[in-house]
Amino acid sequence: SQDCTDLDFLASAQITVIGRLRQASNATLLCTIETDSREGHCVYKPVMGERPLWDYPDGTLAGRELASYEISAATGWGLIPPTVLRDGPLGSGMVQLWMDGDENVDLLDLVNSRGEQLRRIAVLDAVINNSDRKGSHLIPMPGLEPLSHRPVYGIDHGVSFGAEDKLRTVLWHWAGESLTDDALTILDSLRAGLASDRGERLARHLTRTEVRCARRRVERMLQSGIHPLPSEDWPSIPYPPF
Secondary structure (H helix, E strand, C coil), rough: HHHHHHHHHHHHHHHEEEEEECCCCCCEEEEECCCCCCEEEEEEEEECCCCCCCCCCCCCCHHHHHHHHHHHHCCCCCCCCEEEEEEECCCCEEEECCCCCCCCCCCHHHHHHCCCCHHHHHHHHHHHCCCCHHHEEEEECCCCCCCHHHCEEEEECCCCCCCCCCCCCCCCCCCCCCCCCHHHHHHHHHHHHCEEEHHHHHHHHHHHHHHHHHHHHHHHHHHHHHHCCCCCCCCCCCCCCC
């Protein structure tokens, strides 16, 4: 598949740093990546550039990004750009394929478009317990279709998989609504995977408790059949939201 080809490319390519994305709170570097047969760009987040977070004391943010990609890949929905964990110019870090999004799109218009891909991202965020789904963490791809029908990627998943419910997102449009049949099928598959091989892979980057909590979130969604509601114990929208 194309995704596997991209992962091989990311894992084997020569990485050259060309600049830093200064709006990011942790070291986030824009790089060129090149092999004998292909070249492109990637985002590289070295572990050594991570700021310690009191509420995510275990593992690394890079590992949480990779775990989020693993869940995205398991859905088959194509929600997160291909992502690997590998050595780079500044040591081990997350390397993610750069996506050339449509910079002319107003992100508020995108969020309010209620597109099916956004709804799927809302499901993903609920599974991984994403505590920082800002509008700026959504990349709409170029196209002639209406925004609601465009491919959209989600990025920046370092503060995910906390054991406590901390879902903060700008994608609450479907809160309390029934999950689609497609989402229920995917969640059922995720539940099985998290109890076996996929859970073991995630445990390389997360605590066992965090993996169990992810499985419980999936089970709750399957039992309720609805998109989660905002928590009364935690701010439901990130700041700033965009």
